[in-house]
Amino acid sequence: MIGRLRGTLLEKQPPWLVVDVAGVGYELEASMNTLVALPGPGEPVSLYTHLSVRDDAHLLYGFAREQERSLFRALIRVNGIGPRLALAILSGMDEMAFMRCVMDDDAKALTRLPGVGKKTAERLIIEMRDRFPHWEPAEAGLGVASGGSTAADVRQDPLVDAEAALVSLGYKPAEAARMLVGLEDEASTEAMIKAALSRRLAG
Incomplete structure (x- = not known):
């Protein structure tokens, strides 16, 4: 099992990135929160x-924080929730x-996520309620509602x-295009995606 990688970021094209570790390029898929960080x-x-x-295939997923990986692993154990x-x-x-969202029974907020319908949201709330590890609050600036971004590949x-x-x-092409309307002046691809997701969730 590969549990952690430390190296040089070679390429970043959401949702993919490539990390060079001692001359070996590892291709990983990552969340937008990780890519922006x-x-x-x-x-x-x-x-x-x-x-x-x-x-x-052998597929490798990367996470900026250990608690994000913990949640990913908990999510893929829920019936009907795959890695994508x-x-x-x-x-x-x-x-x-x-x-x-889970603790507040906020299914409505969860249904704003791509691929999450009402029944899936309700199942997530029921099955995830007792699966959370003891986490510290997420670092400032990495949440979906935060502003700004770090340097990115333009x-x-x-x-x-x-x-x-x-x-x-998982968004349909027409919906993805609508989400990006007015965001052409954002500094990078990652900033555009972050802003579009924030606007979609604010709904």
Whole structure:
């Protein structure tokens, strides 16, 4: 099991990133909260990881915080929640925001996340209520409602990249395009995605 990687960030194209560890490039999929928290390519990074072994692939997921990985692992144990939906949930809100939704029985807020309907939201609330570890509050600036971002890889067409990333999270193309209206002046693809998700959840 690969539990943690420390190396140099080579590439960041949401929701994917590549980390060089002693000359080996590890490709990971990550939540938007983790991607926004990371520095730009060429900078050192340290990520908690989860390795998923399937018959057709070995998939590696990266997390900026250990508690985000803990929630990911708890989510994929819920019936009907796979790694892709778990990442979409973690992209839409941070760990503490998700915990508040569960503890407050706030199914409405959960249904604003891609792929989460009313029945899935209710199942999450029931099954996740007793699964939370003892967490410290999430670091300031990493929640979905926080502003600003760290340095990021500015690609040639960040708007196209942002729309593709939202679609990969489960939003329909037309919905992803609507979420990005008016965000063309954001500094990076990650900032665009963060702002679109914040606006979607504020709903």
